[in-house]
Amino acid sequence: MMCSYHDTGGKVKKMQGIHGQNLIVLLCVFVLFGWYIFPGAAALCDGPPKSQSLILFSGGCDRTLPGLPCTQGFMFPAQPSPGGDFPTQYSLDFGDGSPPYVGPFDGVTHTYRDPGLFTLKFMAGTQCDLWRQDTFTLNISVPENYTPAIPACSPILPVAGFTSTPTSGVAPLAVRFTSTSANSNAYSWSFGDGGTSPAQNPLHTYVTPGTYSVSLVARDSCSGAASSSGMSTPIIVSEPVATLSVTSTPPGATIFIDNVMRGVTPATFSDSVTGSHILTIRKEGYEEYTKNILVEPASPVTIVAGLSKSVSGQASPVPPATGSIAITSVPSGAVVTLDGRMRDVTPVSIADIVPGNHEIMLSLKGYDDWIGILAVGSGHTSEINAFLVVSKEPLNDTGSVAVATDPGGADIYIDGVFKGVSPVTVPGLSNGTHLILVTLKEYENISANITITGGQTQKFTPGLQKMFRLSTIDLLLAVGAFVMVVVIALVVMFRKVPGK
Numbered sequence: 484m485m486c487s488y489h490d491t492g493g494k495v496k497k498m499q500g501i502h503g504q505n506l507i508v509l510l511c512v513f514v515l516f517g518w519y520i521f522p523g524a525a526a527l528c529d530g531p532p533k534s535q536s537l538i539l540f541s542g543g544c545d546r547t548l549p550g551l552p553c554t555q556g557f558m559f560p561a562q563p564s565p566g567g568d569f570p571t572q573y574s575l576d577f578g579d580g581s582p583p584y585v586g587p588f589d590g591v592t593h594t595y596r597d598p599g600l601f602t603l604k605f606m607a608g609t610q611c612d613l614w615r616q617d618t619f620t621l622n623i624s625v626p627e628n629y630t631p632a633i634p635a636c637s638p639i640l641p642v643a644g645f646t647s648t649p650t651s652g653v654a655p656l657a658v659r660f661t662s663t664s665a666n667s668n669a670y671s672w673s674f675g676d677g678g679t680s681p682a683q684n685p686l687h688t689y690v691t692p693g694t695y696s697v698s699l700v701a702r703d704s705c706s707g708a709a710s711s712s713g714m715s716t717p718i719i720v721s722e723p724v725a726t727l728s729v730t731s732t733p734p735g736a737t738i739f740i741d742n743v744m745r746g747v748t749p750a751t752f753s754d755s756v757t758g759s760h761i762l763t764i765r766k767e768g769y770e771e772y773t774k775n776i777l778v779e780p781a782s783p784v785t786i787v788a789g790l791s792k793s794v795s796g797q798a799s800p801v802p803p804a805t806g807s808i809a810i811t812s813v814p815s816g817a818v819v820t821l822d823g824r825m826r827d828v829t830p831v832s833i834a835d836i837v838p839g840n841h842e843i844m845l846s847l848k849g850y851d852d853w854i855g856i857l858a859v860g861s862g863h864t865s866e867i868n869a870f871l872v873v874s875k876e877p878l879n880d881t882g883s884v885a886v887a888t889d890p891g892g893a894d895i896y897i898d899g900v901f902k903g904v905s906p907v908t909v910p911g912l913s914n915g916t917h918l919i920l921v922t923l924k925e926y927e928n929i930s931a932n933i934t935i936t937g938g939q940t941q942k943f944t945p946g947l948q949k950m951f952r953l954s955t956i957d958l959l960l961a962v963g964a965f966v967m968v969v970v971i972a973l974v975v976m977f978r979k980v981p982g983k
Contacts, residue, residue, distance in 0.1 A: 528611035528690060529566030535607045536560060537619045544595050544623050551626055552596040560589045561607035561615060568609045574681040576604040578621065580636065580705040582668040585682045597632055598625045612678030612687055636705040641667035643701035643712035651719040656689045658718060660697070664710070667701035675718065677872050689720045691870065692855070722856075726783040727755040727776070729762070731790055736766035742806065742860030743838050748788070755784075756858065764788050806859040807834045810843065812869045817845040817853070818910055825903050832864075845869050846910065848881070848938075882935040883910040884919070889946045893923040908940065923947055 544555040561570045576583040578601035608614035644663040672680040675695030695718040702709040731748040764772040769790040812829040845853040850871040887906040912935045921929040926947040
């Protein structure tokens with residue numbers, strides 16, 4: 484726990500001389516005492532620090548007539564994230580072209596040699612590389628009898644480059660990034676999962692499985708010239724797995740994990756997904772064995788089940804044939820694609836899912852697609868709560884259409900491609916005019932042109948009309964009525980007497 488001064492108002496404080504230093508010491512004692520009494524529980528990776536302050540102390544660079552060169556002390560403490568994740572790393576760009584400070588402490592001194600207005604950029608980050616950034620303008624006045632120094636910057640072109648080790652593994656995966664850049668002394672990393680860092684050689688931990696592209700901007704602080712570099716291969720983070728061994732007495736029992744049949748005892752599974760699972764063992768003539776198990780990475784789990792004779796001598800009941808999926812996302816409203824077929828938007832529960840592994844993709848404009856494999860067991864509800872990552876790529880200029888028919892259940896085609904069953908929202912449509920076709924059995928087809936505008940959702944709510952079809956009885960009655968009219972007309976015509 485680092486000692487920090489927290490300015491809840493978010494304003495910059497100035498403390499000079501011994502009084503400022505004493506106040507800092509008192510604040511440190513107060514913060515450490517409060518942390519000891521109320522340690523709390525931090526919410527790991529819930530967000531960047533809540534706020535940050537910049538404090539000037541033990542220096543005279545901001546005086547009316549400073550002496551140059553002058554040494555100024557800075558403190559830039561930060562409050563924890565809203566969930567209690569404390570800052571663990573700090574950065575301060577001094578604004579005068581010298582290399583910025585990056586380190587674990589929220590205080591540093593710096594010597595200025597020239598007067599002027601300097602824009603300081605101060606930052607605080609958590610262990611998950613979620614950073615907060617702010618700026619402060621330091622005004623150093625021109626002292627008496629000052630002779631301007633000749634600028635020391637020479638034209639220079641940085642060349643960005645870096646290596647990473649390892650480039651793949653299971654979550655959580657710690658990757659060491661090492662800059663190989665030339666002619667640079669300031670760095671800006673983007674790790675592809677929302678995390679950033681100003682360190683030269685950061686160690687970043689990926690906590691969520693996925694594929695991530697990393698980029699580095701290397702800069703020369705004095706000249707301001709910069710160069711960027713990306714990875715030729717992405718960082719691949721896979722789901723953590725562990726080994727599960729199951730034996731039974733007697734052997735030959737059927738093994739179910741989360742109500743999905745996996746094999747017969749004795750058996751060892753090396754692809755077990757970490758987390759909580761329900762283990763069920765069944766054998767005819769024996770009582771069902773059920774146990775909640777916790778599978779953790781790098782911790783093999785061994786289960787030895789002693790089966791008891793069944794009183795009735797009958798086999799255990801067969802579980803239901805299907806399962807279900809409950810899907811939520813942060814933020815909500817993501818389009819859910821299950822095994823390549825678009826189903827609904829989050830939050831959603833999908834029933835009647837065949838047991839086994841299924842591919843889930845969540846798509847939301849402005850966010851990277853979330854893709855995962857989910858095991859569904861018979862009679863069991865599998866859950867997904869996906870945290871979507873803001874996309875670093877430029878947003879596609881696309882829109883969507885929300886189709887709701889009366890009655891519902893109609894097939895929706897856009898530009899001849901099936902898009903789902905109403906009510907449904909179809910995203911990813913390019914700007915311009917599209918042909919929409921609505922079909923439903925025993926109803927008239929409806930086709931229309933819709934105009935899509937990027938970033939907007941069009942509504943299309945047609946009312947379907949029943950097809951007009953005569954039944955056999957209606958047809959016979961109509962024919963009979965027509966024949967009767969013809970007969971009556973002929974009778975009237977022949978009964979007329981000419982000349983009367």
